[in-house]
Amino acid sequence: MPAAAGVYGWHFERAPCADLDAGRLLYVGIAPRYMANRTSTQNLRKRVRYHFRGNAAGSTLRLTLGCLLGIELRRVGSGGARMTFGKAGEAALTDGFRMRFGVVSSR
Secondary structure: OOOOOEEEEEEEOOOOOOOOOOOOEEEEEEEOOEOOOOEOOOOHHHHHHHHHHOOOOOOHHHHHHHHHOOOOOEEEOHHHOEEEOHHHHHHHHHHHHHHHEEEEEEO
16 A cells, blocks of 8 residues: 555455445545645545544544444543443454455546
8 A cells, every 4th residue: 555645445355344335435534635724634545544443533544344244332531431342342443444345546
């Protein structure tokens, strides 16, 4: 994955649940070069890495996928402001990424 601005999409190599077909596009994201008031520090490599290793609080893709898989969503942090799937749920999600999903990019 290039360390450059661009667009990326995640698709299923194997369907994560019976309601979805294999090969279906799940998520489209962008790693912009410029934002409204500054140059972006993100690039394709950083965005894809975060989706793969991050948590549901910082990744709409992980949040969507975890909900599709029926993983229990929990409030964490001071005041319960962030939503994640807990350590076990996030680990299961990461394993799902390794086994089921592919990503394509365009610069």
